[in-house]
Amino acid sequence: MTDTRDNTAFSELTGEPVSTSSEEWRIQTEARTVLKMSKEQRDAFLNGRKDADGKTIDRGVIRI
DSSP, X not given: OOOOSOOEEEOTTTOSEXXXXXXXXXXXXXXXXXXXSOHHHHHHXXXXXXXXXXXXXXXXXXXX
């Protein structure tokens, strides 16, 4: 069975077509998602969160 879906899109960075199943596309979509976050959301995503006592709730991407 052949997949007939068009899985190409245009890169917002280069304007060139890129496969939506490629590593390049994954990186671009992840970057767009992080950039859409508010500063507070981005800080929690990257650095994690702590409770009022300073105990870690989430580690964040940087610590992982």
